Amino acid sequence: MSSKVEVQNDSKKVTKFDLFIAWLRWCLVVEVPVSFDRMQALGFCYSINKILRKVYKDQPEELQQAMRRHARMFNTNADWGSVIHGIIISLEEQRARGNKDVSEEMMESLKIGLMGPLAGIGDSVDQGIVMTIPLAIFVPMALNGSIFAAFVPSLIYMAWAYGFSWFLFNRGYNLGKNSVLSILQSGAIKKVIDIASIVGLFMIGCLSAAYVKFETILSYSSEAETVQVQELIDNMIPNLLPFALVMGIYYFIIKKGPKYLQIILFVMVFAILLTLIGVI
């Protein structure tokens, strides 16, 4: 009798392979069914669909409840957020085994509580650092004609995102909810982000100097000679106009928010006017 129960429990145990499939399904689907009202809810549900059906095999009502609660509003960073899946899977597994301490409210508040901070840190690290710094280094090489360099930033990003989300998925499953807190609060991460943002700012400085082109063709003639205004500026401080342009847009965004359309239109009209009156 007892051996039969054990076998049953075994057939409901979440294996490494189940985790891998759930992770793969999450990566595949996360942003596909995104909607305004529930964001990535269906992506979450799709990811753990198979696992829920396995752990709640003989509990159809519990299964339906679980499906319902994981089709609710959810939104996070696809990479860093996968730690939540790991945690939820381990909790659902415990609940299916009869641990009634694991309540619906607990899982819901865990998801809601974690998805925001993970989205914040994940978006800025993945998109702001892992994608941007390699772009800063390799796009100039691409401009010089290297096809290889064109692919490098994307390959770096993919290696990082797939690797790190698989790592977090497992970590969430193995360590439960404490794992997230330990990750978010670890000083090492703060230090890495700090270093990376300094590197990023310096690199963006180099890139702005290299690729924002804004020079005046104004000149004036005195009795002796014709003076190019651009040469005057370059002798004082090189690249002053591009610098002023970047800083101008930067402070506009800080003060007025990211109104891209306004900025683009303004720069276009500004450039056309300056061209018309012969300044650039």
Next chain:
Amino acid sequence: MFVQSILVGLLYWLSMGRAHYFFSYALRRPVVLGVLIGWIFGDAQAGLLYGATIQLLYMGGIEAGGNIPSDQALAACIAIPAALLNNLDPTTAVALAIPFGVLGVLINNVRRTINTFFNSRSDTMIEQEKYDKVSLYTFLLPWLANGVLYFTPVFIATLFGANVVQAFIDFIPEWIMNGLSNAGAMLPALGFSLTLVVMGKRHYLPFFVLGFFAYSIAGFSMLTGAVFALSLAMIVSLFKQHSDEEGIA
């Protein structure tokens, strides 16, 4: 031309349909799309040049919470074929790309509205305990619906766009074309400022200034720049840790 248009349309769907998000996020860089579109039209080097130039505009494209600030893939998939077929300047290609980058945000909003329908279908399937069907409504059907939404405009634009662009360029006066080209040269400033806003704590801004003028004077390679930047950052963190410890003691 028909086959090329289909391929570019599919490319846009793959990059913005978002199946395998990490892959699609990596694919939708204009610098990558430039090479691929270049291959489709038989001139990878030219495609690369257009793609990399358009990329400068979108250095800091952070999609916080899935809200894309502008659709760099649409910008690339419409501007690069037109630029290749008409032999445009890279900066003119940038000016052409921008409006479509803005338009793409609209397509994304349409997509997220359509997807609302799949939410309620999935709910129904859960109530009926048809969990396999739930999977159908969470991935395959939304993805195919995206496909129609994303493929169509790019396919049409590539098929007919080149002629329209040529007619447009012939039509507008030269000073406006020059102005647009100048704007294209200035607009990377937007991408860089945006990156500054997203990356930087404001008290780190001097590192941007340092990088800017160090490059203006010395003009080293970007890899050298990265070595400088990393050394600088590590020196700073050395001091920072020190002062933190003092603060605790």
